[in-house]
Structures are given as structure tokens and as C-alpha cells.
Amino acid sequence: METGLESETQASIAKRRKEKWRHTFTQFVFAGLFAASMLFPEALSLGSGTGAKLLSAGLPILVLTAWTWALVAHIRKLEEFEQTLAVNSLAITFGALLWAITCYEIITIFWQGPSFPAVLLVPVAIVIWHVIWEFLRHRFI
């Protein structure tokens, strides 16, 4: 079947794949760090003092801020088409997450279920973002 597509040079394939894997790896490192920073105070039984509270809240906030900063830095480096994919998929991801978590929380008000585990927030966002990014890429090309 004629696709009209030419083959990419080996060097550019390797460079693109390397960059993609580096980015994916970084994202999952952030996901792990966020989950660890949320679980760490409980695991170490830090107690309920002001210092412990500051540390317990500060660490996840710090990781979340670093993740956001890394995300923005990565998106700014992308060329326009990749940037469009990244921004569109990010918007869909956050929209979907907002909808899903709000629905979940509303349901728990009436059925007394557990609140959405915040520890899963960043890992779930990253997984959804990458899935949607790949889906959009395949739709465009």
C-alpha cells in the first residue's frame, strides 16, 4: 500500500526515541517520587508536631512543583507540532481527571466511601497523559 511516507534516517530515529524514553523515564521518576513523598511520613511515623506536618506537606508540594516545572520546560523545548500534541493531551488529561475526581468525591458524599487517594494523583495523571498523547499522535499522522 502506498503511504506516501519516506523512511526516517537511523540517526534521527535513534535521537527521537532516546529523547522520548528520557522524557518518559523522567515522568515516571516524578510519579514514584510523588507517591514516595506522600507515603514517607506514614512509613516513618513522623508524628503530629509542627515540624513533621511541615515536612509531610512540604515534600509532596515540592515534588509536585518540580514536576510542573519540568513539564513546562519540556513542552517549551518541543517543536510546534509536538507542542500542540503535548498541550492538547495535557488539557484533556486534566479535564478528564477533574471530572473523574469530582464525580468520585460527589458519590462518596452520599455513599460514605473513602476519599480519592491523593497519592495516586500524579502517577495516574502521567499515565493518562501519555496514553492520550500517543492516541493523538496516531490520529494526526
Add this chain to the structure above:
Amino acid sequence: MKNRVKELRKDNGWTQGRLAELLGVSRQNIIAIEKEKYDPSLSLALKIARLFSEHVEDIFLE
């Protein structure tokens, strides 16, 4: 939006990779433009027009 990018590229004997290189964008960008699934930014459209020595409106058609 319809465009003549593929036709002009082939007239010049360039591959998608070469055109991407000349424009400083990814090859995926060129594929998406040629398939008319993605409209380039104004600055990229101007770059494409300059590269092919054509007017933007003669490359990107309504």
C-alpha cells in the same frame, strides 16, 4: 485545510525528512501537514512559502 506541500516537496525532489530538516521541525509535523490533519502556525506557513518561493495563499488553500 487543503495544501500543496506534498506536491511542492516532490517537485523539489525532497524527502519528508529533508523538508523537516530545512524547516527545523519534526518529520511528523510534515506528515501531519501533508495529510492535511494539522495546520501549521503562521510562522511555519511563512517559512514553507519562503522555502518554495510561493505565496502562502497559493500553498494553503481554503
